[in-house]
Amino acid sequence: MPMPNSHRHASMEFRAFLDDVKERMDLVSDNSAYTAVDAVFQVFRRRLTPSEGIVFASVLPSVLAAIFIRDWDVGAPPLPFGSKGEMNREAQRVRQNHNLTPNDAIEATAWALWRYVNHRQFEIVLSKLPEEARAFWHVETEDPDEIARRLY
DSSP states (O other): OOOOHHHHTHHHHHHHHHHHHHHHHTOOOHHHHHHHHHHHHHHHHTTSOHHHHHHHHTTSOHHHHHHHHTTOOTTSOOOOOOOHHHHHHHHHTTTGGGOOOOTTHHHHHHHHHHTTSOHHHHHHHHHTSOHHHHHHTOOOOSOGGGGSOOOO
């Protein structure tokens, strides 16, 4: 089996993803973008069972999958989903003294993420998750090309 492109080009893919996040969130540093994405992933995974989280991570680009599962307390019971506003505020509380995460971090992360996942695989995985999980990653856009896959 050939090496997946996401493994072969992990650094390039992550660099492009961070650049998209920085632009979408109006952030200036990689560190701020990383903190925002990590916080959004933490908020989302707190609402999944470990088996749901592993299935979700399996369709993410390599570096993003590693960020998603890093330091996950898999023994914690899943939390209920809240409104996007409540969950965005939760993301802003992660590493609070070093967090410049904007009020629309979930929406901006979702927008960027769709540009780097295989849409068909991502939709299949999301269809296996609770409705609120699908809503978490839903992107409103008038132009679907805006979130078309950027690489490969």
